[in-house]
Amino acid sequence: MSTSHLVLKEPGPPPEKMPGHWLLARLGKRVLRPGGLELTRRLVQALQISTSDEVVEFAPGLGVTAQLTLGQHPLRYTAVERDPAAAEQVRRLLVGADQRCVIGFAEESGLPAASATVVYGEAMLSMQLPETKGRIVAEAARLLRPGGRYGIHELCLVPDDLDEAVAGVIAHDLSERIHVGVRPLSASGWRALMESQGFEVMAEALVPMRLLEPWQILHDEGWCGTIRFFFNLLRSPSARRRILSMRQVFRRHGKHLAAIMLVGRKREER
Numbered sequence: 001m002s003t004s005h006l007v008l009k010e011p012g013p014p015p016e017k018m019p020g021h022w023l024l025a026r027l028g029k030r031v032l033r034p035g036g037l038e039l040t041r042r043l044v045q046a047l048q049i050s051t052s053d054e055v056v057e058f059a060p061g062l063g064v065t066a067q068l069t070l071g072q073h074p075l076r077y078t079a080v081e082r083d084p085a086a087a088e089q090v091r092r093l094l095v096g097a098d099q100r101c102v103i104g105f106a107e108e109s110g111l112p113a114a115s116a117t118v119v120y121g122e123a124m125l126s127m128q129l130p131e132t133k134g135r136i137v138a139e140a141a142r143l144l145r146p147g148g149r150y151g152i153h154e155l156c157l158v159p160d161d162l163d164e165a166v167a168g169v170i171a172h173d174l175s176e177r178i179h180v181g182v183r184p185l186s187a188s189g190w191r192a193l194m195e196s197q198g199f200e201v202m203a204e205a206l207v208p209m210r211l212l213e214p215w216q217i218l219h220d221e222g223w224c225g226t227i228r229f230f231f232n233l234l235r236s237p238s239a240r241r242r243i244l245s246m247r248q249v250f251r252r253h254g255k256h257l258a259a260i261m262l263v264g265r266k267r268e269e270r
Helices: 020-026 036-047 064-070 083-092 130-143 166-177 187-197 214-236 237-252
Strands: 054-058 076-081 099-103 116-122 142-156 199-208 259-264
Touching: 020 054, 020 166, 020 237, 036 064, 036 116, 036 142, 036 199, 036 214, 054 064, 054 130, 064 076, 076 083, 083 099, 083 214, 116 130, 130 142, 130 187, 142 199, 166 237, 187 199, 187 259, 214 237
Parallel strands: 054 076, 054 116, 076 099, 116 142
Antiparallel strands: 142 259, 199 259
């Protein structure tokens, strides 16, 4: 089933108050990851999902990556989503007893230990406090068997030695415009986070963050999706002001913003 019409319809706050990612979803944008569909595809490829894998996805959103994963025909697929409306959207993509979406939190999924061979999550750690970031990565490690793979796709600060004051301004400006706390790390910071929970990084990619640039929207959404998105944007002046404001802050800090994909392997127990 296509996700082209999987957008959240439930009533919510007005556009000027809504978290940025859900506003984009309500306008019809499916791909909400900082590196776009291209980096998501590279993540799925680097995870090397096969028919023998038991996969857990944290925060599947509208299910775009879930579709790519299910296309690899894993043995089992479980999504963990905290938002009931988003979970219902993902369930529409699932078939059979070996595919499910449960309500829960990435930092405390409630799933059995050592029950997965692949765990991944996208565009979620960047919005967490440092201690919650650590808890989520620790939960991935708990769920994985030794040798299992964990992948992330997140917002990234560049360069590695970016001044802390500049990083603080970027985090403040992003949080203010998106209406969600945004706390990205540098590439070395993301690697250190994974390594601190027993992962050995085996794949990495870094691309510019151009989520709201018109050509990137076209690449991610296709012609029909792009036309639908801009049509919805033109119909709502308040939504249009919010999206333009978000794009403005992305452009303002563009030279220090990127998207990163990392895949780590859980070290074998000794």
